[in-house]
Amino acid sequence: MTTKLGYAVALVLLLIAPFFLYPVLLMKFLCFALFACAFNLILGFGGLLSFGHAAFFGGAAYITGHAIKVWGLPTELGLLAGAAAAGIMGLAAGMLAIRRQGIYFAMITLALAQMAYFLFISAPFTGGENGLQGVPRGTLLGMVDLQDNMAMYYFTLAIFLAAFWLIARTVHSPFGQVLRAIRDNEPRAVSLGYDVDRYKLQAFVLSATLAGLAGALKTVVFQLASLTDAHWHMSGEVVLMTLLGGVGTIAGPAVGAGIIVALQNLLASGPLSAWVPVVLGVIFVICVLSFRRGVIGELRAFIQKSF
Amino acid sequence: MKTLKTLALGASALAMASAASAEISDGKVKIGLLTDMSGTYSDLAGPGAVAAAEMAIEDFGGTVAGAPIELVTADHQNKADIAANKAREWGEAEQVDSFAELVTTSTALAVYEIAKQQNKVVLVSGAASSPLTNDACIPSGIHYTYSTTALANGTGKAVVAEGGDTWYFLTADYAFGQALEADVTKVVEGAGGKVLGSIRHPFPASDFSSFVLQAQASGAKVIGLANAGADTTNAIKAANEFGLVAGGQSIAALLMFITDVHALGLETAQGIQLTTGFYWDMDDETRAWSEKFMERTGKMPSMVQAGVYSSVSFYLKAIEATGSDDTDTVMEWMRDRPIDDFFAKGGTIRSDGRMVHDMYLARVKSPAESKGPWDYYEIVRTIPGEEAYGPLSDSTCPTK
Numbered sequence: 001m002t003t004k005l006g007y008a009v010a011l012v013l014l015l016i017a018p019f020f021l022y023p024v025l026l027m028k029f030l031c032f033a034l035f036a037c038a039f040n041l042i043l044g045f046g047g048l049l050s051f052g053h054a055a056f057f058g059g060a061a062y063i064t065g066h067a068i069k070v071w072g073l074p075t076e077l078g079l080l081a082g083a084a085a086a087g088i089m090g091l092a093a094g095m096l097a098i099r100r101q102g103i104y105f106a107m108i109t110l111a112l113a114q115m116a117y118f119l120f121i122s123a124p125f126t127g128g129e130n131g132l133q134g135v136p137r138g139t140l141l142g143m144v145d146l147q148d149n150m151a152m153y154y155f156t157l158a159i160f161l162a163a164f165w166l167i168a169r170t171v172h173s174p175f176g177q178v179l180r181a182i183r184d185n186e187p188r189a190v191s192l193g194y195d196v197d198r199y200k201l202q203a204f205v206l207s208a209t210l211a212g213l214a215g216a217l218k219t220v221v222f223q224l225a226s227l228t229d230a231h232w233h234m235s236g237e238v239v240l241m242t243l244l245g246g247v248g249t250i251a252g253p254a255v256g257a258g259i260i261v262a263l264q265n266l267l268a269s270g271p272l273s274a275w276v277p278v279v280l281g282v283i284f285v286i287c288v289l290s291f292r293r294g295v296i297g298e299l300r301a302f303i304q305k306s307f
Numbered sequence: 308m309k310t311l312k313t314l315a316l317g318a319s320a321l322a323m324a325s326a327a328s329a330e331i332s333d334g335k336v337k338i339g340l341l342t343d344m345s346g347t348y349s350d351l352a353g354p355g356a357v358a359a360a361e362m363a364i365e366d367f368g369g370t371v372a373g374a375p376i377e378l379v380t381a382d383h384q385n386k387a388d389i390a391a392n393k394a395r396e397w398g399e400a401e402q403v404d405s406f407a408e409l410v411t412t413s414t415a416l417a418v419y420e421i422a423k424q425q426n427k428v429v430l431v432s433g434a435a436s437s438p439l440t441n442d443a444c445i446p447s448g449i450h451y452t453y454s455t456t457a458l459a460n461g462t463g464k465a466v467v468a469e470g471g472d473t474w475y476f477l478t479a480d481y482a483f484g485q486a487l488e489a490d491v492t493k494v495v496e497g498a499g500g501k502v503l504g505s506i507r508h509p510f511p512a513s514d515f516s517s518f519v520l521q522a523q524a525s526g527a528k529v530i531g532l533a534n535a536g537a538d539t540t541n542a543i544k545a546a547n548e549f550g551l552v553a554g555g556q557s558i559a560a561l562l563m564f565i566t567d568v569h570a571l572g573l574e575t576a577q578g579i580q581l582t583t584g585f586y587w588d589m590d591d592e593t594r595a596w597s598e599k600f601m602e603r604t605g606k607m608p609s610m611v612q613a614g615v616y617s618s619v620s621f622y623l624k625a626i627e628a629t630g631s632d633d634t635d636t637v638m639e640w641m642r643d644r645p646i647d648d649f650f651a652k653g654g655t656i657r658s659d660g661r662m663v664h665d666m667y668l669a670r671v672k673s674p675a676e677s678k679g680p681w682d683y684y685e686i687v688r689t690i691p692g693e694e695a696y697g698p699l700s701d702s703t704c705p706t707k
Contacts, residue, residue, distance in 0.1 A: 022396050028388075121481045121510070128481055130436065131387050131413045133443070134420045149399075218388070224417050226387040268381045268393065276382060277345065 002303055010251070014157055023149040024221065029261045030160045031218040036241040036253030037167050038210035043239075044248035045171055046203045047183030051106045051235050052093065052113030053211050058230025059116060060086040060212030065132040065225040066125050075138035075146060079159075079216045086212020087205055089116070094204035098197055101186075110232065117230050131226030135219055146220070156217055163210050168250050170206065179203055211238075240280065244287050246294025255295050259283075330631040331374040332402065338364075338619060339403040341390050341418065342433065343410050344382035347536050351564040351609040352410040352433040358604050359612045360407060363619040371623045372630045379403065383414045390414035391421055398425040404632045405430060405622060408615050412436040412483075419445050426634050430622060432614035435535075435562060436483065440661040444704035447634050449641070451662045452614030453584040455487055455562075457695040461582030462559050463494030465668040465688055466529055471557060475527035476505035477518055477542055479534035484510065487561055488533040503527045511538055515545035523551055535562045540571055547575045564609045568671055568683050576683075577673040582666055582695075585610035585650055586684050589667075592649035607681040617650035618662075654692070659704035663692035 017026050035057055042048045064082030067073040073081065097108040120126045127133065137146040146152045170176050182189045182196050190196050219225045228234065237260065245256025260280070267276045291298045340360050342352045357380050364376045379397060383390035390409070397403035398421060406422060409415040410433025422429045422445060429448040431439060435458070439450045474495050478484045484507075492502050503525050508518050519542065522530045530551065532539050539560055546558055560567075563581045587597035587607045596616070600608045608616075625640040626632050646654035646662070654664035669684035677683065699707060 022400055024392055024395050028392060129413060129483055130416055130438065133387075133413075133416045222388050222391050222417075223420060224387055224391060226413050226417075228386040228388060264389070265392075268384075268389065275345065276384065 002307075006251070011161075018150060018153045023153040025261070025265055027153055027156045027221040028218070029258050030156050031214050031221060032238075032241065032257040032261055033254035034160050034163050034217070035211050035214035036238055036245065036257045037164060037250075038207050038214060039238045040242045040247060040249075040253040041167055041170065041210070042203050042207040043242055044253075045176060045183065046179050046200060046207075048098070048200065048204065049102075049106045049239075050097070050109040050204070050207075051232070051239075052109030052111075052116075053208070053238055054230050054232060054234035055093070055113035055116035056086040056089055056208040056211040057215035057218075057234060057238075058120065058225070058227070059089050059215070061215035061219040061225035061229045062120060062126050062132060064216035065135045065219045068138060068220070069132065069135045070125070074142070075140065075220055078138075079213065079220065082216030082219070083209050083213040086215065087209035090205045090208020090212075091201075094201045094208070098200045098204060110235070113230075113232060113235060117227070117232070120230050121227060126225070126227075129227055131224055132219075133224045135223045135225070137220055137223060152221060156221060159213070159217060163213060164254070167210065171250060175199070175202070240284055242294075244283070244294055246297035246300075249294065249296040249300065252294050252296035259295070330629075330633070331372055331626070332404065332632055335375050335377055335402075336371055336623070336626055336632050337377045337379065337397075337401065337403045338405050338407055338622075339394065339397040339401075340378060340380045340407045340615075341383045341393060341414065342380070342408045343385050346385050348385065348410045348433065350566040350570070352408060352611045352615075355600075355604050355606060355608065355612040356408045356410075356433070356615045359600065359608065359616040360619050362600065362603065363616045363623065367620065367623050367627075371626045372632075374632075376623065383409075383411070385411045385414065387413040387417040391417040394418045394421040395425075398422075398427055404428065404634075407619055408432050408611075409434050410611065412439070415439060416443055419443060419448055422447055428622065428634050428637060430615075430618040432618055433611045436486075440657075440659045441703040442705075444660050444702075444706060446660075446706050447638055448660045449618065449656055449662055450660050451618040452610055453582075453666070454661070454696065455483075455490060456697055457584070457666050457690075458561050458582045459487065459490035459494050460695050460697065461666045461668055461690045462531075462561055462580060463491045463500075464498050464694075465582075465690065466557075466559050466580055467495055467498040467500040469687075471529040471559070472500040473527040474500060474502045474529045474531050474559075475522050475525040476502070476531045476533050477515075477522055478505050478507050479510040479512075479538050480507040481510045483535070484533045488531070491531055491533065491561060505533075508534070508538070508542075510534070511536075513541055515542045516549070518542070519545045519549050519551060522546075523549060523554065523556065528556060530556055530558050532558060532560045532563075536567075539563055540567055543571060543579065544575060552578045564611070565607060565681075565683060566609050569606075569681070573672060573674045573677055573683065576671045579671045580687070581669055581671070582690070583610050583669055583684070584664065584666055585613040586667060586669060586686060587613075588682065588684070589686070590649075596649045601681075613650050617646065617648055620648065621646050657699050657702075657707070659699060659702040659707040661696055661699075661702070663696050665692050666690040666695040 060082035063085040064078045067081045068078035093112045241256035242253045246252025381393045405428035407430045409431045412434040415434035431450045432452045437454045437456045478488045558579045560581045568576045625637045651664035668688040
């Protein structure tokens, strides 16, 4: 009941937010929220710590940018192309990575992501360290001009909500149950007759695809794709967002993304502007030391205890 | 009905009149400065660039054409998306009239896109790459301080003319390094020199010993460093350890700032040749300004920081003279007049956005030659602006 109420309040807030806050900042938040939620799908529910999700995020960003700017694809198809490319990358990376567990899994994903990064830095179509700039936002179904920030915001929100729903649905489906069973006790899931690798791979590909969708959306919002999106810092940032919001909760990563994006934005022009990485680092340490379940996780525990 | 029409007409006439008299939009001039406050480039731009912009505004008395001048700053963390986000927000929600500094080419390009849509003035000082005045140029953008073209022309040509006619490159293996190597190769061969080869190092790299040994074995008279930042300083340290300069070869750093020399120390950096757009110890004017800067920040200015002061001052002068902060009016005024201050003597802004001014070929002094703190450069030659930046006809800017 409280959860439903929480979602309703959040939805209303998201719908009226652009009238009070700067829409582009909100869109950035939505993109990172989607990225973190997609990442949480395999970390929180599959128990797999991928350290290479930036490759899917950034890869899709480049593909979408290139598809819209150079091939002249309409915006919707460009987004789909980016997400599909991320899915294919996810399939290739996943097939290799899920053979190992724990730190080895993290290292393999990191290594593959670094390979992708060096590909992006030297491939001509990405514009190297200058990035892919000036991607047109285009129109929605040829009717709504997305150059308008309000139109773009509601388009982004619609995609975010659809993807969020898909993640929530996946988590609560029998597939999600099996995934959690694998996370909690893999040998037992095997002994129950589940093809563990297949489940892991499916979750990995889904996560990569949705992370790609987030990156693709970010390209359209900001009209650029840059190396920042594919750098391993980005893989670290999404871990931070997920942990801060609450790993293994549905809404937690979105909240974590909100906190990080808001902080980055607020600190960027304040007196602390030279200290952004330090502040984020301190927050991370505090989070890990004192509230390990993250904001939403702690909140949930508090509600369960009190009511 | 008729009264309504009259009323509407009267109101619109009134609105037009007030728009015409309020030449300074929103009653103030707002400059948005985006720079790297904490990362790799914070030394050569960063807080010093903010201080330079503040000095420019203070020296102008804080007001221009009767309107107050405001400065807003942000750390773009060398990320294009943060720069684009901030610039867009400033332009749309905070009535910022112009953007300044912008170290790191990707952030400058991102802000160019925003400025094109919003028609705002951009005064680029920190970014180096030449696309800013070629394919990616915009009518309201000025690339003020230096560019990779000028660095290649300056260092490449001059070093060959001085007898450094065989070259070997140590190149950062990504687009910027390769482009710089290609540019300099063209210049060197055009001047009658010869490129014996090159070695690519990964970006970023920390251990340069094998690359330096290969460069040493090449027997070339000049080792060109086609990299930047920490890669350049690390390569120089390694070259120093292996006695490259002591062995008779010389190093030409293609992108190096006085802050890099300061960090390396003269013992390590001595003998390096480089091109710069500004050196504090040129004449009384540069010294006077730089001393003031030193008092404020504790460091001598890099060319980027001096460029920020000069570009912001010139922009404010244009507003003062025209009484307007309208982008097209200001740009037209700036294009029509030479820049004459401590930074640039007789500098002109071309239609592709390039600010053409004299560049200097410098050699880093040895500890014995240096007479005091920050006495680092011996200016070997003044490179006329035309020669450094090439003719306008070479630019591929579509709106030139």
